[in-house]
Amino acid sequence: xxxxxxxxxxxxxxxxxxxxxxxxxxxxxxxxxxxxxxxxxxxxxxxxxxxxxxxxxxxxxxxxxxxxxxxxxxxxxxxxxxxxxxxxxxxxxxxxxxxxxxxxxxxxxxxxxxxxxxxxxxxxxxxxxxxxxxxxxxxxxxxxxxxxxxxxxxxxxxxxxxxxxxxxxxxxxxxxxxxxxxxxxxxxxxxxxxxxxxxxxxxxxxxxxxxxxxxxxxxxxxxxxxxxxxxxxxxxxxxxxxxxxxxxxxxxxxxxxxxxxxxxxxxxxxxxxxxxxxxxxxxxxxx
Numbered sequence: 001x002x003x004x005x006x007x008x009x010x011x012x013x014x015x016x017x018x019x020x021x022x023x024x025x026x027x028x029x030x031x032x033x034x035x036x037x038x039x040x041x042x043x044x045x046x047x048x049x050x051x052x053x054x055x056x057x058x059x060x061x062x063x064x065x066x067x068x069x070x071x072x073x074x075x076x077x078x079x080x081x082x083x084x085x086x087x088x089x090x091x092x093x094x095x096x097x098x099x100x101x102x103x104x105x106x107x108x109x110x111x112x113x114x115x116x117x118x119x120x121x122x123x124x125x126x127x128x129x130x131x132x133x134x135x136x137x138x139x140x141x142x143x144x145x146x147x148x149x150x151x152x153x154x155x156x157x158x159x160x161x162x163x164x165x166x167x168x169x170x171x172x173x174x175x176x177x178x179x180x181x182x183x184x185x186x187x188x189x190x191x192x193x194x195x196x197x198x199x200x201x202x203x204x205x206x207x208x209x210x211x212x213x214x215x216x217x218x219x220x221x222x223x224x225x226x227x228x229x230x231x232x233x234x235x236x237x238x239x240x241x242x243x244x245x246x247x248x249x250x251x252x253x254x255x256x257x258x259x260x261x262x263x264x265x266x267x268x269x270x271x272x273x274x275x276x277x278x279x280x281x282x283x284x285x286x287x
Contacts, residue, residue: 001032001052001053001054002052002053002054002082002083002084003032003050003051003052003053003082003083004029004050004051004052004053004056004060004063004080004081004082004083005048005049005050005051005079005080005081005082005083005272005273006020006024006047006048006049006051006067006078006079006080007047007048007049007078007079007080007081007273007276008020008045008046008047008071008074008076008077008078008079009044009045009046009047009076009077009078009276009278009283010044010045010074010075010076010077010078011043011044011045011074011075012038012043012044012045013045013074016045016047016074017034017036017047019070020047020049021034021049023066023067023070024049024051027056027057027058027063027066028055028056028057029051029052029055029056030051030052030055031049031050031051031052032050032051032052033048033049033050034047034048034049034050035047035048035049035274035285037283037285039278039283042278044278046276046278046283048273048274048276048285053082053083053084060080060082063080064080067080077276079273081273083113083272086113086114086115086271087113087114087115087167087168087270087271088114088115088117088164088165088166088167088168089114089115089116089166089167089168089169089170089267089271090116090117090118090119090120090160090161090164090166090168090169090170091103091116091118091119091120091170091172092119092120092121092157092169092170092171092172092174093119093120093121093126093172093173093174094121094122094123094125094173094174094175094176095123095125095126095175096173096175097125097126097129098173098256098259098260099172099173099193099259099260099263100119100126100129100130100172100173101129102260102263102264103116103170103172103263103264103267104116104129104130104133104135106264108133111264111268112264112267112268112271113268113271113272114168114267114271116135117135117136117164117165117166118135118136118137118138118160118161118164118166119135119136119137119138120137120138120139120140120157120160121137121138121139121140121174122139122140122141122142122153122174122175122176123139123141124139127139136164138160140153140156140157140160141153142154142176150179151179154178154179154182158182158185167189168189168190168191168267168270168271169186169189169190169191170190170191170263170267171190171191171192171193171225172193172263173193173259174192177229178190178225178227180227183225183226183227184227186225187226188224188277190224190225191222191223191224191225191235191263191266191267191270192222192223192224192225192230192232193220193221193222193259193262193263193266194220194221194222194223194230195207195220195255195259196210196218196219196220196221206255207248207251207252207255208248210242210251211246211247211248211251215242216241216242217239217240217241217242218239218240218242218251218254218255218258219237219238219239219240219255219258219262220237220238220255220258220259220261220262220263221234221236221237221262222234222235222236222237222262222263222265222266223235223266224277224282231280232280233277233279233280233281233282234281234282235265235266235269235270235275235282235284236262236265236266236269236284237262238257238258238259238261238262238265239258240254240255240257240258242254268287269284269285269286269287272287274286274287
C-alpha cells in the first residue's frame with residue numbers, strides 16, 4: 001500500500017491535531033497512523049501522519065498545494081511525500097565494511113524503504129563488495145594536508161550526488177571530516193554512525209581505550225552530521241554490556257554490532273519520515 005506522509009513541526013496552539021486531521025478528512029484521506037508530541041519546555045508541536053494515498057481525492061502536488069496556506073499560517077516546517085518512490089540514498093565508506101554490508105543486505109531484503117544507486121569511497125578496498133551487489137561504485141580520493149584538494153574532492157562527490165538524484169547521504173564509517181559548507185548544504189540529510197555514546201572515546205582506537213578504562217557498557221550513536229564534529233542531533237543509540245573477561249577484540253565485535261543496529265534504525269527512521277529535527281535535538285516517532 002502506498003502512503004502519503006505528512007510531517008510538521010510548529011509552535012504549539014490549541015486544536016493543531018484536529019486541524020491537521022480535518023484537513024486530511026476533507027480531502028478524503030484515510031489516516032493509517034498518527035503520531036504527535038508537544039515539547040512542554042519549548043512549547044513546540046511535532047506530528048507525523050501516514051495517509052492511504054489511494055483514498056485521497058487529490059494527487060500529491062495538488063495535496064501539497066492545498067496544505068501550503070495552512071502550513072504558512074502555522075509558521076511551520078513541513079513536508080508531504082509519497083512512498084511510492086523509495087528515498088534515494090548514497091553510502092559513503094572508507095575501508096571498514098561491516099556497516100556497508102549490513103545496509104546492502106537490509107536494502108536487498110526489502111527491510112529498508114530506500115534505493116542505493118551509488119556508493120562512494122575514498123579508497124578502492126570495498127569496490128568488489130559493492131559491485132557484487134550490482135551497485136555503482138566510485139572512488140574519490142581525498143588528499144591529506146591539502147585544503148584545495150579536499151575541496152575539489154567534495155565538489156566531485158556533489159556532482160555524483162546530483163547525477164543520481166540523491167535524497168540522503170549515509171556515512172557508513174566514512175573516515176573523513178566533512179567541510180563546513182558541505183554540511184550546511186546537506187543539513188538534515190547526512191547520517192553518521194559514531195562508535196560510542198557521544199562524545200566518549202572519540203578519535204582513534206576507541207575500543208582499546210574503552211577496554212583500558214574498564215567500561216561496563218559500550219555503544220554506538222547514529223546522528224546527523226554537522227560542522228561541529230559528532231555534535232549533530234541524535235537519531236538512535238544502541239548499547240551492550242561488557243563483561244570483565246572481554247578482551248579488546250570482543251569489544252570491537254560487540255561495538256560493531258551496535259554500530260550496525262543503530263545505523264540501520266537511523267536510516268529506516270529517516271527514510272520513513274519518522275525524524276523531525278528541532279535545533280540540536282531530534283524527535284523520533286519509532287515504528
